[in-house]
Amino acid sequence: xxxxxxxxxxxxxxxxxxxxxxxxxxxxxxxxxxxxxxxxxxxxxxxxxxxxxxxxxxxxxxxxxxxxxxxxxxxxxxxxxxxxxxxxxxxxxxxxxxxxxxxxxxxxxxxxxxxxxxxxxxxxxxxxxxxxxxxxx
Numbered sequence: 001x002x003x004x005x006x007x008x009x010x011x012x013x014x015x016x017x018x019x020x021x022x023x024x025x026x027x028x029x030x031x032x033x034x035x036x037x038x039x040x041x042x043x044x045x046x047x048x049x050x051x052x053x054x055x056x057x058x059x060x061x062x063x064x065x066x067x068x069x070x071x072x073x074x075x076x077x078x079x080x081x082x083x084x085x086x087x088x089x090x091x092x093x094x095x096x097x098x099x100x101x102x103x104x105x106x107x108x109x110x111x112x113x114x115x116x117x118x119x120x121x122x123x124x125x126x127x128x129x130x131x132x133x134x135x136x137x
Contacts, residue, residue, distance in 0.1 A: 004059065018070060060090055064086040
């Protein structure tokens with residue numbers, strides 16, 4: 001799981017930017033900023049994965065620009081979180097895409113759509129292509 005945590009001190013412009021990333025009001029964003037708590041959580045491969053991966057791409061684009069009003073934490077075992085740099089976040093998203101492609105390939109093999117790994121073709125466009133370009137810029 002990834003969580004979006006607002007910076008401790010926010011400008012009005014940054015609060016407006018955060019409101020585009022979550023459904024919280026100004027007071028809730030300010031409270032999360034002070035408490036350093038999440039304004040939105042994203043679960044990889046959850047029920048709304050198609051929408052969430054588009055959101056993660058947009059989030060990464062903003063985070064890698066260098067002037068984001070937030071930081072991104074990744075949850076590890078239990079309640080332990082790690083603060084990710086923009087480059088680390090982009091790398092995590094690329095890894096999620098690799099897992100997604102592996103699952104597509106295994107599904108195709110199991111269902112008999114392909115006979116070997118060499119026959120595999122992705123089912124969709126690479127939603128992380130732009131992420132990698134922004135992170136390396």
